[in-house]
Amino acid sequence: MKRLIFIFVAMAGMFHGALSASLFMEPQYGDDVKILQTLDIEPTFLSDRVFQQIKNNLTTKRRNAYFRMLKRGAMYIPTLKKKIHDNDIPPIFLYMAMAESHFDVHALSHVKASGLWQFMPKTAKIYGLKVGRYIDERRDPIKSTEAAISYLKRLHKLFGKWYLAALAYNSGEGRVLRAIKKAGSDELHVLLDEKRHYLPKESRNYIRKIVSMALVANNADICFSGDETHMFNSAEGNTLVRVKVSGGETLEHIARQISLPVKIMRRLNPQFNYGFTPPQKYAYVNIPYSRLATFKATYRPGKQKNMFLVHRVKKGESLSRIAHKYGISYRMILSFNQMKRSVIFPGQELVIPIPRGSLHHYRVKKGDSIFKIAHLFGVKVAAIKDRNDIKNNIIHIGDKLVIPN
Numbered sequence: 001m002k003r004l005i006f007i008f009v010a011m012a013g014m015f016h017g018a019l020s021a022s023l024f025m026e027p028q029y030g031d032d033v034k035i036l037q038t039l040d041i042e043p044t045f046l047s048d049r050v051f052q053q054i055k056n057n058l059t060t061k062r063r064n065a066y067f068r069m070l071k072r073g074a075m076y077i078p079t080l081k082k083k084i085h086d087n088d089i090p091p092i093f094l095y096m097a098m099a100e101s102h103f104d105v106h107a108l109s110h111v112k113a114s115g116l117w118q119f120m121p122k123t124a125k126i127y128g129l130k131v132g133r134y135i136d137e138r139r140d141p142i143k144s145t146e147a148a149i150s151y152l153k154r155l156h157k158l159f160g161k162w163y164l165a166a167l168a169y170n171s172g173e174g175r176v177l178r179a180i181k182k183a184g185s186d187e188l189h190v191l192l193d194e195k196r197h198y199l200p201k202e203s204r205n206y207i208r209k210i211v212s213m214a215l216v217a218n219n220a221d222i223c224f225s226g227d228e229t230h231m232f233n234s235a236e237g238n239t240l241v242r243v244k245v246s247g248g249e250t251l252e253h254i255a256r257q258i259s260l261p262v263k264i265m266r267r268l269n270p271q272f273n274y275g276f277t278p279p280q281k282y283a284y285v286n287i288p289y290s291r292l293a294t295f296k297a298t299y300r301p302g303k304q305k306n307m308f309l310v311h312r313v314k315k316g317e318s319l320s321r322i323a324h325k326y327g328i329s330y331r332m333i334l335s336f337n338q339m340k341r342s343v344i345f346p347g348q349e350l351v352i353p354i355p356r357g358s359l360h361h362y363r364v365k366k367g368d369s370i371f372k373i374a375h376l377f378g379v380k381v382a383a384i385k386d387r388n389d390i391k392n393n394i395i396h397i398g399d400k401l402v403i404p405n
Contacts, residue, residue: 092210
């Protein structure tokens, strides 16, 4: 009799332990289902075998990588959250940026997609992002997020379901439409079939990664220790705002005026290729919202003495020749580009600081001659030839000439 009682008690303990373990593993099942529903995904998705493996890996094998992603994005996550909330799209799309770029603003794929949201150059242009010599707004945490939201809204309008919008964002509208037609269904469990391969493996796992990352964060206080969960709250903080500044102005100058470390200013503005705003009338930079009042009180645009251009080194050019072309000392070029030696090579890009108003640029048009251009600007032909390293009087339509003042 005592033996039977012992066995019963032991079995009861095992059952209680199993039940506790089950509750531990899925402590917020109801919340998890709600998150799925915002993406129009059925609760049965939680039993998807590949999804479960990806999710478990984030709390075991890849937990350190997961924390690194959170740490990398901490400076941008509050802004992404606010933009997503203000535009009434599912909060889970924060984790699309995490899946796309690991919250690395400088991420560049093998197909030239760039930034937090991995925009291709063509798509970036469609959604109003500038990609040029001085600036690449695919890396701008504010502008790129606004563009991604617009893109997702259009995809949702096209497909009617948020998970289809996410799949189309990753693999393209045409591929998703073809997959739906081939499968005869737009249900997620059908499109993710591991045997039929209606979608590429990357796309099938893409939606699983987004959901996994979101649910791990949702269950952070259970999946991780108390010392680790602070990472999930560290990104709750200062949002960014865009402010108007002068063109051709260094980020260092702006940072000093609002008492912000230059290193932070650069991290908030990775869209600028050379550490200064494009040489035009004005530009926009990102600053913490907490510095907005200081900016309004202290910033005075247009006070900087220099403009900044980029010169691509041609074959046969020397640093002294380039310096002469722009009317500055070659030591200034060395200093500004943090070069220890004056050795340069074809194709190298040099940032050239030049006094405001000291140079003009002119694009040669049909019917132009070097004599007409010299007369137009009131300078000598020899001066134009000298600054542009022209050996004779031949110029071509489309040539960009430096005109000395």
